[in-house]
Amino acid sequence: xxxxxxxxxxxxxxxxxxxxxxxxxxxxxxxxxxxxxxxxxxxxxxxxxxxxxxxxxxxxxxxxxxxxxxxxxxxxxxxxxxxxxxxxxxxxxxxxxxxxxxxxxxxxxxxxxxxxxxxxxxxxxxxxxxxxxxxxxxxxxxxxxxxxxxxxxxxxxxxxxxxxxxxxxxxxxxxxxxxxxxxxxxxxxxxxxxxxxxxxxxxxxxxxxxxxxxxxxxxxxxxxxxxxxxxxxxxxxxxxxxxxxxxxxxxxxxxxxxxxxxxxxxxxxxxxxxxxxxxxxxxxxxxxxxxxxxxxxxxxxxxxxxxxxxxxxxxxxxxxxxxxxxxxxxxxxxxxxxxxxx
Amino acid sequence: xxxxxxxxxxxxxxxxxxxxxxxxxxxxxxxxxxxxxxxxxxxxxxxxxxxxxxxxxxxxxxxxxxxxxxxxxxxxxxxxxxxxxxxxxxxxxxxxxxxxxxxxxxxxxxxxxxxxxxxxxxxxxxxxxxxxxxxxxxxxxxxxxxxxxxxxxxxxxxxxxxxxxxxxxxxxxxxxxxxxxxxxxxxxxxxxxxxxxxxxxxxxxxxxxxxxxxxxxxxxxxxxxxxxxxxxxxxxxxxxxxxxxxxxxxxxxxxxxxxxxxxxxxxxxxxxxxxxxxxxxxxxxxxxxxxxxx
Numbered sequence: 001x002x003x004x005x006x007x008x009x010x011x012x013x014x015x016x017x018x019x020x021x022x023x024x025x026x027x028x029x030x031x032x033x034x035x036x037x038x039x040x041x042x043x044x045x046x047x048x049x050x051x052x053x054x055x056x057x058x059x060x061x062x063x064x065x066x067x068x069x070x071x072x073x074x075x076x077x078x079x080x081x082x083x084x085x086x087x088x089x090x091x092x093x094x095x096x097x098x099x100x101x102x103x104x105x106x107x108x109x110x111x112x113x114x115x116x117x118x119x120x121x122x123x124x125x126x127x128x129x130x131x132x133x134x135x136x137x138x139x140x141x142x143x144x145x146x147x148x149x150x151x152x153x154x155x156x157x158x159x160x161x162x163x164x165x166x167x168x169x170x171x172x173x174x175x176x177x178x179x180x181x182x183x184x185x186x187x188x189x190x191x192x193x194x195x196x197x198x199x200x201x202x203x204x205x206x207x208x209x210x211x212x213x214x215x216x217x218x219x220x221x222x223x224x225x226x227x228x229x230x231x232x233x234x235x236x237x238x239x240x241x242x243x244x245x246x247x248x249x250x251x252x253x254x255x256x257x258x259x260x261x262x263x264x265x266x267x268x269x270x271x272x273x274x275x276x277x278x279x280x281x282x283x284x285x286x287x288x289x290x291x292x293x294x295x296x297x298x299x300x301x302x303x304x305x306x307x308x309x310x311x312x313x314x315x316x317x318x319x320x321x322x323x324x325x326x327x328x329x330x331x332x333x334x335x336x337x338x339x340x341x342x
Numbered sequence: 343x344x345x346x347x348x349x350x351x352x353x354x355x356x357x358x359x360x361x362x363x364x365x366x367x368x369x370x371x372x373x374x375x376x377x378x379x380x381x382x383x384x385x386x387x388x389x390x391x392x393x394x395x396x397x398x399x400x401x402x403x404x405x406x407x408x409x410x411x412x413x414x415x416x417x418x419x420x421x422x423x424x425x426x427x428x429x430x431x432x433x434x435x436x437x438x439x440x441x442x443x444x445x446x447x448x449x450x451x452x453x454x455x456x457x458x459x460x461x462x463x464x465x466x467x468x469x470x471x472x473x474x475x476x477x478x479x480x481x482x483x484x485x486x487x488x489x490x491x492x493x494x495x496x497x498x499x500x501x502x503x504x505x506x507x508x509x510x511x512x513x514x515x516x517x518x519x520x521x522x523x524x525x526x527x528x529x530x531x532x533x534x535x536x537x538x539x540x541x542x543x544x545x546x547x548x549x550x551x552x553x554x555x556x557x558x559x560x561x562x563x564x565x566x567x568x569x570x571x572x573x574x575x576x577x578x579x580x581x582x583x584x585x586x587x588x589x590x591x592x593x594x595x596x597x598x599x600x601x602x603x604x605x606x607x608x609x610x611x612x613x614x615x616x617x618x619x620x621x622x623x624x625x626x627x628x629x630x631x632x633x634x635x636x
Contacts, residue, residue: 066440117620124377127440132568132613143606292452298445302438
């Protein structure tokens, strides 16, 4: 028992060092100007999308409920964060992190408000209620004064600017890393196991004494919180909030990142979020057909490989090392960091 | 008083359209337990087919309507055959079905956006009747047409489901698909037929919608479908009279909101109704509380 604790601590330490190294490398590339502003922005955007995909994966993959309004939570977070940083007198380096936390909290409040009616019930109500939420939050934002109406909110202080092109990177990168860590930790925790049990069989889970409403709501609100933070990041990444950007198509984009990578696989979400952020940039001329292609991919994945490309596989550093050094059997190695697997 | 009556009648006219669409949602949900997200987009397809046949091909109205109904029924069957049947027959998890449905919905929206462009297209007037005056009350002809057509459709559907052989098969399949199959019912055909009927009703709804609000957009199905689904849940999903009742209530509520509160808030009110229904009576007004067997 003690031995396994030591092992876990060692693997956390190794992963932490690797994350820091990756960050240092990216930061050096951006701040030294080795990569231009366009690529620096793209790296931040990848981090934001990874955060979003990982948070949606908590609900769609781990809990097994469809959410069609993730962009709505982003929008709530974006406004919360931007309105705070715009109105506060604090310097941006202080007000931005506070704004991000506020963004998450605000989004979580909305998550509770629409999660309680939908998740108390068994069935697919969450899909329809989040679809409605995503559509209507935009309509409301278009008509309120404080949100700037249909013109959106502009004049948000950009974190990355000409003088400091790497300004956004630390926030985006470490929030993405934190989202990944929280998802892993959540899925492996006692709470996560309860949520997975609900996904597998809600009635059996309830019969085993799991408070299904509470755990469903927990996963959903956690996802809403992370999406809100990502929304705050995105608002300061672009410098403006245009409500039309947070529409149904945006929600679908996040959904396809999760579905393509494999529902329940955090590794899959990270990889497909990165690929699906970079690919459309590379294929600009193809952009008219992008959503059409997404829809076909969505249908085909569900028909022919419902588990997604990676299924529930999780990449694990210690597992991979063990496999190469032959110290461990491959089957056992997969489970070391298995988020979905138990 | 006059304003109130006019708004209520307008609401009933709008509600008739929701009701027709809600019927399709309700029937499909009743038989395969699937929220068919693509249903809202079938309305959009129906509208564009009418437009294409009337304006581009210059056909008379009745041919355009029949053509649109047939086209939508065919589209419904094709969607079921290509996208859903494999999953339905393999007992796939419900989330897979939902994702497929949303995939079909996005596919239709973007396909029509590519073909027709994303701008709103205006539809020429269809039924040019003068408004009818009862006392000092003026009723638009479209309102009356909507209400009459929707009631006729519901009566027809009621007879189809309760009196015909196919209707018996539909009821049996929705109650227990496995047992229905053992009794010699071809459940695949029954499900396909349900999709066809639901989509045909959506096409009728599309014609009425175009007659009332002469505008078409590729993304119009999203909100229209959502509202119709709320109507179906409000009335009790799976119940035919419930879908109609839910549609009328929703239409009237929307119309009242528009005239007495603010026209910007109608969508939010509809959404509020959904939340209240789910909190207070998730089975809907006319729905039955079905105990789940393990």
